[in-house]
Amino acid sequence: MAGRAAGGEKDPMGAKELGRRGEEAAAAYLMRRGYRVLERNYRVAPGEIDIIAEAADHTLVFAEVKTRRTTRFGRPSEAVDYRKQQKIITCARWYLQENRLQERYCRFDVIELNVHGEKATIRHIKGAFE
Amino acid sequence: MFAKTQGATTLGIDGRIIDVEVDVSNGLPGFELVGLPDASVKESKERVRTAIKNSGIALRQERVTVNLAPAEVRKDSAGLDLPIAVGLLAAYAVLPTEALAKALFAAELSLDGKCRPVSGVLPMAIAARERGLTELFVAAENADEALLIDGVKVYALHSLSELVHHLTGEAALVPAVPGQAAERAEAFSDDFADVQGQFQAKRALEIAAAGGHNVLMVGVPGSGKTMLARRMSSILPALTREEALEVTKIYSIAGLLPPGGGLVTERPFRSPHHTASQTAMIGGGSVPRPGEVTLAHHGVLFLDELPEFSKTTLEVLRQPLEDRRVTISRVHATLTFPSSMILVCAMNPCPCGYHGDATSGHTCECSPSEIRRYTQKMSGPLLDRIDIHIRVPHVKYQELSSRKKAEPSAAIRARVEKARAIESKRLAGAGIFCNAQMNHAMLMELCPVEGEAKTMLELAFQRLHLSARSYDRIIKVARTIADLAGEAHIGAPHIAEAIQLRGDVGLNVE
Incomplete structure (x- = not known):
């Protein structure tokens, strides 16, 4: 998890801050692609979903954003392990229940950002898990 | 949408038709496989999805439920890959459901969408015929085996996409015909x-x-x-x-x-x-x-x-x-x-x-x-x-x-x-086909020992201290010897040879 890892005083920009900016960039990316962002940091008891968006075809997209400066510890998307997936799925259920959207098409995406200085490359994995 | 198709598994030496029901609905995406699948069948989920993807068919992620019925039969055939894939495609409306009603599918799928042979195709084909199914879709390597059954059309598949094109009517397959392999001249190497x-x-x-x-x-x-x-x-x-x-x-x-x-x-x-x-x-x-x-x-x-x-x-x-x-x-x-x-x-x-x-x-x-x-x-x-x-x-x-x-x-x-x-x-009425299978009652009825032969048997019985069981055995073997000679009645020479054939070989029999 970006927020808790590394960081420290030596780091000019903390991991938390990096993650936040990554989510920002991911949301902007989705909007550019014609998605309507419904929720940011949707937080409920079991956990949090970074972005909930609606695609042009009305599919609900639950996106997890992972930002990394280095691939030394593997690709960002690899950090979304089974436990994290289950957590996101539980949160998604929560959201669907709350908004009475159970009959909608859903999808779970992972958006990974690799940061190189001021630039970042975005990789959008649609339907990353289920 | 819902779709149903048929696959098969084997139990003992018999085939068992398995109904594969697939339902695709809205909601959280997922893939649920129920109906007592064995490990190899559970894994079919990954093979099926990848094979479909690599056959050039994109399916959106939806809530997929696959049920294998009857639920109490343990399914342990990798051949269920194909019916699951076909059911899935039909539930996504890629394939017409009417085409599946009279068909049986049995093949394992590889990740690139090729069909692999499975074991037990012959009993599956027999079960399919009994169920009234008329079309059989199997891997090309299994076609000869499935063709041993009359009255069903057999299609030899190389890949899933071939099957999809056939079922959608884009490119119909031709039913397989028995190859030359079916009639092989027998040549025993040991003579x-x-x-x-x-x-x-x-x-x-x-x-x-x-x-x-x-x-x-x-x-x-x-x-x-x-x-x-x-x-x-x-x-x-x-x-x-x-x-x-x-x-x-x-x-x-x-x-x-x-x-x-x-x-x-x-x-x-x-x-x-x-x-x-x-x-x-x-x-x-x-x-x-x-x-x-x-x-x-x-x-x-x-x-x-x-x-x-x-x-x-x-x-x-x-x-x-x-x-x-x-x-x-x-x-x-x-x-x-x-x-x-x-x-x-x-x-x-x-x-x-x-x-x-x-x-x-x-x-x-x-x-x-x-x-x-x-x-x-x-x-x-x-x-x-x-x-x-x-x-x-x-x-x-x-x-x-x-x-x-x-x-x-x-x-x-x-x-x-x-x-x-x-x-x-001689044994037609008894439901058996060779002398060794006769029981004591049949022996008494069908293999009377008379005259000289009877005297000889009596003599041997007393001299060699034979048991009741070996008595039966001697008559059975004597009957076979007489049959080989083409004689209707068991004669003394037949009894004599039979007695020799249960001769003492140094074991603790009787």
């Missing part, structure tokens, strides 16, 4: 023409083949017991179509059919090593699979070095020998496998091998207690089920060096077939 001498043993095997009797050969090392036994299947009558289908079914399930092989036309010859376990012999496993006795169905089970087999392995042979089928009970299933075979056993008379044979130039060095321990391994009840006991002596030099070819198997088989025809005519 009795290669066996010099051993006339008595050959005669005994001929009688055994004619009457379906079990044989025990006792002889010194190198006397040719194994050589003789290996040629046993070459003198047995050719398999009838029904027998061949039954054997093919068993081999199909055991996964022992040669690649692209159709019908098994040769009688099986099984020769398990003496370290074989009880389970290897009669079958077993949590869902029981056929053992050696079943693989030898309609053929020959040859046990070389009989006393080296463990006692328990030998004792489990009693039921299959007696009932011609074996019932195996395990947690997941109780199954009955057929095991109608001729048992041929070979052994040395003692641990060193030379007991009671002066001609070979060796003298036996075993102590009486060693010999007793060696021969006692075979229990009376087991030996009782072996009708013919013979000694196979050392081969003489003159016989061995003879350039003259011995009688070929084909000639012997002609006589055997003639005798079998007489037998099956």
Whole structure:
């Protein structure tokens, strides 16, 4: 998890801050692609979903954003392990229940950002898990 | 959307049609596979999805539920990959559902969407026909096997996309036709023409083949017991179509059919090593699979070095020998496998091998207690089920060096077939087909011993202190000998030869 890892005083920009900016960039990316962002940091008891968006075809997209400066510890998307997936799925259920959207098409995406200085490359994995 | 299709699995030696129901609905995406799938079937989820993707079909992620019915049958065939894939595509409306109503699908999928062969296609095809299904979609390698069944159209598939194009009507497949492989000329590599001498043993095997009797050969090392036994299947009558289908079914399930092989036309010859376990012999496993006795169905089970087999392995042979089928009970299933075979056993008379044979130039060095321990391994009840006991002596030099070819198997088989025809005519009403299968009552009714023969039997009975069981056995073997001679009544010479064939071979029988 970006927020808790590394960081420290030596780091000019903390991991938390990096993650936040990554989510920002991911949301902007989705909007550019014609998605309507419904929720940011949707937080409920079991956990949090970074972005909930609606695609042009009305599919609900639950996106997890992972930002990394280095691939030394593997690709960002690899950090979304089974436990994290289950957590996101539980949160998604929560959201669907709350908004009475159970009959909608859903999808779970992972958006990974690799940061190189001021630039970042975005990789959008649609339907990353289920 | 909902779609239903048919796949199959095997249970024992029978196929079982499995209804594959697929439902695709909105909501959280997921893939649920229910209906008692085995590990290999559970994994099909990944193969199916990847195969579909790599066949160039993109499916949006939805809530997918796959149900395999009936729910109480354990599904352990990788061949369910294809029906699941087809059901899924139909539920996504890629395929028309009407096309699936009368079809059975059985193939494993590879990740690139190719179809792989599975075992047990023949029994599945039989089950499909019984269910009234008319179209069979199998991997190309399995097509010949499926074609053994009449009345169904068989399609040989190479890939999933080929099937999709066929079902959508884009590019129809042509039903497969039987290949040349189906009618193979039988050529036995082992022929009795290669066996010099051993006339008595050959005669005994001929009688055994004619009457379906079990044989025990006792002889010194190198006397040719194994050589003789290996040629046993070459003198047995050719398999009838029904027998061949039954054997093919068993081999199909055991996964022992040669690649692209159709019908098994040769009688099986099984020769398990003496370290074989009880389970290897009669079958077993949590869902029981056929053992050696079943693989030898309609053929020959040859046990070389009989006393080296463990006692328990030998004792489990009693039921299959007696009932011609074996019932195996395990947690997941109780199954009955057929095991109608001729048992041929070979052994040395003692641990060193030379007991009671002066001609070979060796003298036996075993102590009486060693010999007793060696021969006692075979229990009376087991030996009782072996009708013919013979000694196979050392081969003489003159016989061995003879350039003259011995009688070929084909000639012997002609006589055997003639005798079998007489037998099956006599036994037609009883539902059995050879003399060895007669019980005491049938024996009394169908094989009267009269006149000279009766006197001789009486004499032998008193002189040799025969038991009731060996009395029956002698009559059975005598009947076969008479059938080989083409005689309607059992005569004195037949009885005399039969008595010889249960002669004392140094074992603790009676």
